[in-house]
Amino acid sequence: MDRASDTEAERIRDLFENITIEEFHDDEDSDVPTESDFSSDKTFLLAPNVLKLRSLIPATKGTASYPNKVSRSTNSKTESVISNVSQPYPTLLSSKYLDDGWTECIIRLGTNNKIKQIEGFPMPLQRPKVAAYHIKETDDIGFGMFAARRLGISDLILNERPLVLGPLTVDPDNPINMEKYIKDALDRLPDALAAKYRALFDCHTGTECAEGDGSGNSTLFGIFRTNAFRVDTLYDSEPTDDNGLYCAVGENTSRINHSCRPNALVSFHLDAFSFQVRAIRQIEEGEEIVIPYCDIMLPHKKRDAIFRNFHFECVCQSCQDPAASDAIRSTITSPSAIFKQWLDDRSLPGDYVIRHSLSQIDTMLREGMEGSAVYGEHLQAIMESYICLGDSGLASIWGVKLGRALLASAGDTKNLELMSDGHLYPYHEAWQSRMKNKSKKKRKGKKSRSQKERQVHDNEEGELGNASEDE
Numbered sequence: 464m465d466r467a468s469d470t471e472a473e474r475i476r477d478l479f480e481n482i483t484i485e486e487f488h489d490d491e492d493s494d495v496p497t498e499s500d501f502s503s504d505k506t507f508l509l510a511p512n513v514l515k516l517r518s519l520i521p522a523t524k525g526t527a528s529y530p531n532k533v534s535r536s537t538n539s540k541t542e543s544v545i546s547n548v549s550q551p552y553p554t555l556l557s558s559k560y561l562d563d564g565w566t567e568c569i570i571r572l573g574t575n576n577k578i579k580q581i582e583g584f585p586m587p588l589q590r591p592k593v594a595a596y597h598i599k600e601t602d603d604i605g606f607g608m609f610a611a612r613r614l615g616i617s618d619l620i621l622n623e624r625p626l627v628l629g630p631l632t633v634d635p636d637n638p639i640n641m642e643k644y645i646k647d648a649l650d651r652l653p654d655a656l657a658a659k660y661r662a663l664f665d666c667h668t669g670t671e672c673a674e675g676d677g678s679g680n681s682t683l684f685g686i687f688r689t690n691a692f693r694v695d696t697l698y699d700s701e702p703t704d705d706n707g708l709y710c711a712v713g714e715n716t717s718r719i720n721h722s723c724r725p726n727a728l729v730s731f732h733l734d735a736f737s738f739q740v741r742a743i744r745q746i747e748e749g750e751e752i753v754i755p756y757c758d759i760m761l762p763h764k765k766r767d768a769i770f771r772n773f774h775f776e777c778v779c780q781s782c783q784d785p786a787a788s789d790a791i792r793s794t795i796t797s798p799s800a801i802f803k804q805w806l807d808d809r810s811l812p813g814d815y816v817i818r819h820s821l822s823q824i825d826t827m828l829r830e831g832m833e834g835s836a837v838y839g840e841h842l843q844a845i846m847e848s849y850i851c852l853g854d855s856g857l858a859s860i861w862g863v864k865l866g867r868a869l870l871a872s873a874g875d876t877k878n879l880e881l882m883s884d885g886h887l888y889p890y891h892e893a894w895q896s897r898m899k900n901k902s903k904k905k906r907k908g909k910k911s912r913s914q915k916e917r918q919v920h921d922n923e924e925g926e927l928g929n930a931s932e933d934e
């Protein structure tokens with residue numbers, strides 16, 4: 464096998480050590496929103512889940528981070544003043560960039576300054592060559608987004624700059640007048656775009672948690688609270704809770720309905736300042752494009768509690784039969800414990816994790832749960848098992864699947880390139896680790912090899928005949 468230079472090998476090893484994608488799903492009891500969150504003037508946002516993957520194999524070297532990961536730490540002290548600012552600055556943009564539009568931001572100035580330091584900012588928007596969606600009315604839940612053509616896993620459906628970005632929460636002790644801030648922001652947008660914002664749905668109109676004068680009219684803040692998606696990569700300071708985080712409303716992104724069996728995921732990209740929507744499984748022409756507004760692994764009762772704050776009952780297939788969908792969800796678990804057990808216990812068969820994860824994946828595919836983080840973890844468990852077994856061919860088949868899931872989840876193409884390149888696996892520090900240990904044991908225990916060890920050997924030989932023995 465061709466070996467890359469030492470520096471290249473070092474770089475690749477570093478990349479493998481910490482494959483991390485941001486996560487922002489709420490799965491704790493305490494995170495489930497309650498009606499009182501509204502009355503305390505908190506903004507409530509749709510929170511899609513995104514894969515967060517850390518290698519299941521414990522890293523023994525330093526903690527190199529994946530190059531594209533945006534650091535959560537901040538060097539500069541954040542200024543506390545909230546201002547209306549446009550990002551990217553329209554006046555500084557050439558006509559090429561103006562085509563991509565800009566976002567009116569209600570943002571702390573210190574945080575706004577951080578945006579300018581992002582490498583390559585503002586990146587031009589990459590869009591699908593052929594239109595991938597159209598917005599039209601659904602039969603029962605207002606507008607929705609529909610596939611204009613067949614879409615494959617990780618295909619880009621939409622890439623758009625939001626219309627308005629603002630704080631995720633409003634401090635009840637120190638409230639700011641969001642209605643006025645949003646009005647000022649809209650005044651700076653071109654009329655046509657401001658009209659698009661005003662036309663968005665306000666689920667709070669006429670409800671007990673509506674803002675405003677009680678006339679039942681939709682408010683600008685009500686629209687914001689109904690339609691904003693979290694922008695987890697932008698924050699005032701190291702976030703310990705929802706305070707200091709941001710969210711944004713998109714002209715088309717905010718027309719996408721929720722499903723507990725989503726076929727697409729949303730991610731936000733600071734360098735282009737845009738929302739990307741990508742398919743997480745194959746979508747047929749005419750099919751509705753749906754995303755998760757919450758962690759789809761939550762049981763029905765908790766998901767329903769979240770939706771009640773938006774005054775709707777979910778119409779998706781899983782919610783039609785909560786008992787059945789809860790029963791399925793309760794059987795799905797992260798592979799991390801089983802993977803650790805396999806690494807520690809040499810008596811377990813070579814395909815111990817692989818078989819388990821294949822069965823979990825099968826269940827998740829039947830329930831339409833490719834959009835959950837745990838689905839990606841099982842793809843990763845299989846890929847890393849093959850790495851430990853020294854089988855780069857099969858590792859790269861699962862690496863491509865994992866790379867596509869990561870791309871759909873976070874819009875990061877580097878992961879796909881990295882995961883699918885079979886030549887890189889031998890640089891992983893766990894490469895052939897099961898085989899190396901096995902050989903060591905064989906050498907060490909030549910005179911008294913236990914029956915158990917012989918069984919391990921037979922299992923690995925018989926069930927994973929593809930794995931190479933070369934060291």
Ligand SMILES: C[S@@+](CC[C@H](N)C(=O)[O-])C[C@H]1O[C@@H](n2cnc3c(N)ncnc32)[C@H](O)[C@@H]1O
Binds near residue numbers: 773
């Ligand atoms: C961000 S908007 C989505 C677009 C919206 N349908 C429209 O007409 O503009 C969110 C609202 O859509 C509706 N909605 C979205 N997903 C739904 C679902 N699975 N079941 C029922 N209503 C849903 C709810 O009224 C929710 O408050």
